[in-house]
Amino acid sequence: QHDYQLALMPLALGTDLQRSLSGWMVDGCVSLQSLDPRAADVLEDAGLPCILLNGRSAKASGSVSPDDRDGARQATEYLLEQGHRRNAMVADLQLEDPHYSLYERRMGFESTMQAAGLADQAVWISATYEESADKLLAVNPEVTAVMCYSQHEAAPLLGRLQNAGRRVPEDISLLTFNDVFPIGELWPAVTAISVPSLEMGARGAEMLLKQIRHGRPDTPETVVVGETLVKRQSTGPAPKPI
Numbered sequence: 001q002h003d004y005q006l007a008l009m010p011l012a013l014g015t016d017l018q019r020s021l022s023g024w025m026v027d028g029c030v031s032l033q034s035l036d037p038r039a040a041d042v043l044e045d046a047g048l049p050c051i052l053l054n055g056r057s058a059k060a061s062g063s064v065s066p067d068d069r070d071g072a073r074q075a076t077e078y079l080l081e082q083g084h085r086r087n088a089m090v091a092d093l094q095l096e097d098p099h100y101s102l103y104e105r106r107m108g109f110e111s112t113m114q115a116a117g118l119a120d121q122a123v124w125i126s127a128t129y130e131e132s133a134d135k136l137l138a139v140n141p142e143v144t145a146v147m148c149y150s151q152h153e154a155a156p157l158l159g160r161l162q163n164a165g166r167r168v169p170e171d172i173s174l175l176t177f178n179d180v181f182p183i184g185e186l187w188p189a190v191t192a193i194s195v196p197s198l199e200m201g202a203r204g205a206e207m208l209l210k211q212i213r214h215g216r217p218d219t220p221e222t223v224v225v226g227e228t229l230v231k232r233q234s235t236g237p238a239p240k241p242i
Helices: 017-024 037-045 068-081 101-115 129-139 151-163 197-214
Strands: 029-032 050-053 062-066 087-091 122-126 145-148 173-177 191-194 221-225 228-230
Touching (some): 029 197, 037 050, 062 197, 068 101, 068 173, 068 228, 087 101, 087 129, 101 122, 122 129, 151 173
Parallel strands (some): 029 050
Antiparallel strands (some): 191 228
């Protein structure tokens, strides 16, 4: 819309960033989820703006991120409103350097449970998606609702719970972060916290264009965008005690 051209620059090991940037006549950049320190230094030395989307770095000239902690609060409060008191959060921690959103989502979940006087009823499960259902059912069979860190845990967990004879949502409710395919197409369709990717991209582009025109700010700009809860069939009232 503003007559700028977009180029994708994957950073392979050994990339000569200084040469690449000068050869492409770059005015600024947007980085997704993380910011390569080499690229950050080259851009800063050149006085070029660098906006980080869905990530954190002191070297970026600006950042746009979702409010993951508030998203977890919304999801947890919804489960509490449905009568769920023993709730779990599941995350697959196979990565050596997990994304910062893992901490934000866990903190939102646990702090909301604590505010409701249910800190001892908040169950944290770190397991691969192959192990999560067995671990959940074996160690915490009284859990009536599960929040997944992402769709990568939610989709397989739904199938494994059903294979174990647990009805969703009659026996156990399930929700997840990231309202992306195939979450809305499963059965039952999964309740999700929607991360505003399109809005984040637009806000990041606006920030980048402003800094191209006016220069990098002395203090990095930050924008936090709210998330929304999309209610579907995988969540319902807590089962009544037998």
